[in-house]
Amino acid sequence: MSRLFELVRNAHGRLVLHLADGSEHVGVIPVRAFPITASDEGLSLVGAEGSELLWIDRLDALPGAVRALIEEDLVAREFLPTIERIVSVSSFSTPSTWQLETDKGPATLVLKGEEDIRRLAKRTQLRISASDGVQFQIPDINRLDKSSRKLLERFL
Numbered sequence: 001m002s003r004l005f006e007l008v009r010n011a012h013g014r015l016v017l018h019l020a021d022g023s024e025h026v027g028v029i030p031v032r033a034f035p036i037t038a039s040d041e042g043l044s045l046v047g048a049e050g051s052e053l054l055w056i057d058r059l060d061a062l063p064g065a066v067r068a069l070i071e072e073d074l075v076a077r078e079f080l081p082t083i084e085r086i087v088s089v090s091s092f093s094t095p096s097t098w099q100l101e102t103d104k105g106p107a108t109l110v111l112k113g114e115e116d117i118r119r120l121a122k123r124t125q126l127r128i129s130a131s132d133g134v135q136f137q138i139p140d141i142n143r144l145d146k147s148s149r150k151l152l153e154r155f156l
Helices: 064-077 146-153
Strands: 005-009 015-019 024-026 029-032 041-046 052-058 083-089 096-102 105-111 117-119 126-129 135-138
Touching: 005 064, 015 052, 015 064, 029 064, 083 135, 083 146
Parallel strands: none
Antiparallel strands: 005 015, 015 024, 029 041, 041 052, 083 096, 096 105, 117 126, 126 135
């Protein structure tokens, strides 16, 4: 237990935050401030009503059990498949349907428009938003096979 707060999981699987002032908050959600550029820095525990209850500067500074609880929730919320290969695309105009091989298995992505492909801080890193809201990542386009790069370049 931290001097400032205690975090536990209740019988229903929800996170419960106990603050130093004696208040209890059921169903808190961890939210990263900088999920892409500094994923272990700046994390907020947000209450069921959407307001920030607690700010955490560094995830790695937390006690192991608390950190594990937060990381379990983050993994469940931050499903981000990595594209390993682009098998095919239905059309080189949008919307188009892409057949992919990802680190989570085969997937289908519907790309609404080229603006849904974003370059990140590292210019060879991409984030692609599918029409269903699922986010896909390509950590380094140079690591893709030649065929996948060729298909991708038609949309960049």
